[in-house]
Amino acid sequence: MPPEDLTVALRGDTLLLLPEQVLLPDGPQANHAVVVAEGRFAAVGPAAEVRAAYPHLTPLALPDTLLMPGxxxxxxxxxxxxxxxxxxxxxxxxxxxxxxxxxxxxxxxxxxxxxxxxxxxxxxxxxxxxxxxxxxxxxxxxxxxxxxxxxxxxxxxxxxxxxxxxxxxxxxxxxxxxxxxxxxxxxxxxxxxxxxxxxxxxxxxxxxxxxxxxxxxxxxxxxxxxxxxxxxxxxxxxxxxxxxxxxxxxxxxxxxxxxxxxxxxxxxxxxxxxxxxxxxxxxxxxxxxxxxxxxxxxxxxxxxxxxxxxxxxxxxxxxxxxxxxxxxxxxxxxxxxxxxxxxxxxxxxxxxxxxxxxxxVGLGAVTGRIAPGLAADFLLLDLAVPEMLPSWDLTWELVRFAGRDQIAAVFVDGRLRVWRGWPVDWDARALMREVAARVRAAVAAAPIVRVHPRAQEHRRRSLGADRPGEGTPE
The missing domain is CATH 3.20.20.140 (Metal-dependent hydrolases)
Structure with missing residues (x-):
């Protein structure tokens, strides 16, 4: 499915997702399906069973993708x-x-x-x-x-x-x-x-x-x-x-x-x-x-x-x-x-x-796991990257190899919030422009006291002090 069609499909109110793997509380599982409805996980289980229980939903295949908790x-x-x-x-x-x-x-x-x-x-x-x-x-x-x-x-x-x-x-x-x-x-x-x-x-x-x-x-x-x-x-x-x-x-x-x-x-x-x-x-x-x-x-x-x-x-x-x-x-x-x-x-x-x-943090009954009844807060992670191939121990590989650039989608409360790093329903770049226009004045107005110099000044001082005959520059 073309990326633009996929993002439209992922914004549906009810989703039947068929990722390559799902990260469950006891580890990654293949051949599982997940149903998202009304902001929550409605069903999680073996793909054949879930598809049979929801025959009215069109499955959305997600090859080379891990569906994991946010x-x-x-x-x-x-x-x-x-x-x-x-x-x-x-x-x-x-x-x-x-x-x-x-x-x-x-x-x-x-x-x-x-x-x-x-x-x-x-x-x-x-x-x-x-x-x-x-x-x-x-x-x-x-x-x-x-x-x-x-x-x-x-x-x-x-x-x-x-x-x-x-x-x-x-x-x-x-x-x-x-x-x-x-x-x-x-x-x-x-x-x-x-x-x-x-x-x-x-x-x-x-x-x-x-x-x-x-x-x-x-x-x-x-x-x-x-x-x-x-x-x-x-x-x-x-x-x-x-x-x-x-x-x-x-x-x-x-x-x-x-x-x-x-x-x-x-x-x-x-x-x-x-x-x-x-x-x-x-x-x-x-x-x-x-x-x-x-x-x-x-x-x-x-x-x-x-x-x-x-x-x-x-x-x-x-x-x-x-x-x-x-x-x-x-x-x-x-x-x-x-x-x-x-x-x-x-x-x-x-x-x-x-x-x-x-x-x-007091939200164990709300979020944190891919389980029926919990809020549908989850990520779709692209596994088709060199860093994850070959995969021998996916859980440990998430700790040592996975990167933010693999996050294809971020869902919170059942809604697609971010696609490939950018929000789908508000203008993040406009926010960044506004921050850039105002941040320096805001920081300059605060009575901040820094002890350590910035990197370039630290370099200048360090090199000046370490070079014979140069002393510490002013």
Whole structure:
């Protein structure tokens, strides 16, 4: 079928798809069919059985194609899209010098632009769901939601509820906003409300407990950043005599509703706390590579029964490179010292970037797997590329060989959203032109402080210092 006819066919309300393979929870399966109807998977099973059950539907053959779940980005900051390349080479806690100044300076229009740009990148990279940790432009949370909806991206969207370590800000207005946020998005097909405290030290214990409880009562997730950098752990020890995860437990903020971003610096005691409370973790391997102090022991999380998803932390929106990083970080940090050549054997990272990731972020009953009743959030992946030939172990090949350029189609909630990298129902290039026209002024207006020079300046300084007799250039 010509590509233009295929895209028309894929935009039908009800689809009977016959891909070469389907990635099911227990691995890839050939000779299977998938029916999509009313935004959900209506049937998944052996092709002959499904075709017999739906004789009125015209099968759409998809040779050389893998139908697989869309990826879950377990930790993102959609409003950071304008500054993502400003963080390169920066030391830890760049939120103090880059993200807080940038996000706090954005008005509603700029928040919407940045969020749509990030949503576009996510969809192009194979993510059908992102978990946004909340914007510091607090008055504009609705703009983030609207941007995700326009793009067609599923979003777990947090409302930040910081009241200061001593409860300096009045609690009642914060809690009213939190309750309104939870109520506003209940039942929305794409936006799933969440509550957040940026880091434990910026809220009172009472607020930590109340916000986490509110989220749990609403069936939503409570998000916070913990144990990411050594300095944050040390501040917690100095202020409270407790590490951040211990602090959260003491405040009554942990439980199955808790989603803790990073958790890279964890002790055996803290691992036991995570296991015993049922809290989940967002493992961010690219953030570890680029700006972290340590690697979260994700394979150990799995062995201990600690739920986790895999997140980008707004680094780069490329799901296959994220899979590669997830495995590589574990191999370098833990596999090499222990002589472990497998570190999850590929399947662990695919699972936690899809179905197990959806469970960790509170959407296990909504998305993450190709299964009847779940939202039809999926990718069509082109297998007819040299990198995937010959195929001996498709699951592991997705981790090590697959690339974003193989993504032919991205579906969210049963609708074709992206074809060959570009949205089918809105003008992404017009968005890019608008971003290009406004982004430099927006960033220039923010009081950003960078420590590390840009690459060319770093080159100039390095070469000048290293060449005999030249000294450091001015």
């Amino acid at each position: 990826f879950i980005d377990a930790h993102h900051h959609l409003t950071q899209a304008f500054g993502k390349a400003l963080a390169f080479g920066e030391p830890s806690e760049i939120f103090r010098r880059i993200w807080v100044p940038l996000e706090s300076s954005l008005d509603g229009e700029l928040v919407a632009l940045a969020s749509r740009l990030a949503a576009l990148e996510s969809l192009r990279g194979g993510f059908t769901t992102v978990v946004d940790a909340g914007t510091r432009a607090e008055a504009h949370t609705d703009a983030v939601a609207e941007a995700a909806r326009i793009a067609g991206l599923r979003c777990v969207l947090a409302q930040i509820c910081n009241d200061g370590p001593d409860g300096a800000l009045p609690a009642e207005p914060i809690l009213r906003r939190a309750e309104a946020h939870l109520a506003r998005w209940q039942g929305d097909p794409l936006i799933h409300p969440s509550l957040a405290i940026s880091i434990p030290e910026v809220a009172s214990d009472a607020m930590l407990h109340r916000v986490s409880s509110l989220a749990g009562e609403a069936g939503a997730v409570f998000q916070t950043h913990v144990n990411e950098h050594l300095v944050a752990v040390e501040r917690s020890l100095v202020a409270r005599g407790q590490r951040p995860i211990e602090h959260l437990r003491e405040a009554g903020a942990l439980g199955p509703q808790a989603l803790l971003a990073h958790a890279t610096l964890v002790t055996p005691r803290e691992l036991a706390i995570l296991r015993d409370t049922g809290a989940a973790v967002a493992y961010n391997p690219v953030a570890t590579q680029w700006k972290g102090n340590a690697a979260a022991p994700a394979e150990l999380f799995s062995a201990m029964g600690i739920r986790f998803g895999i997140g980008t932390d707004a680094t780069r929106a490329d799901a296959f490179r994220l899979l590669d990083a997830a495995e590589a970080v574990q191999r370098v940090a833990f596999g090499l010292p222990a002589g472990d050549f497998s570190v999850g054997a590929g399947w662990l990272w695919v699972d936690h970037a899809t179905g197990a990731g959806a469970e960790a």
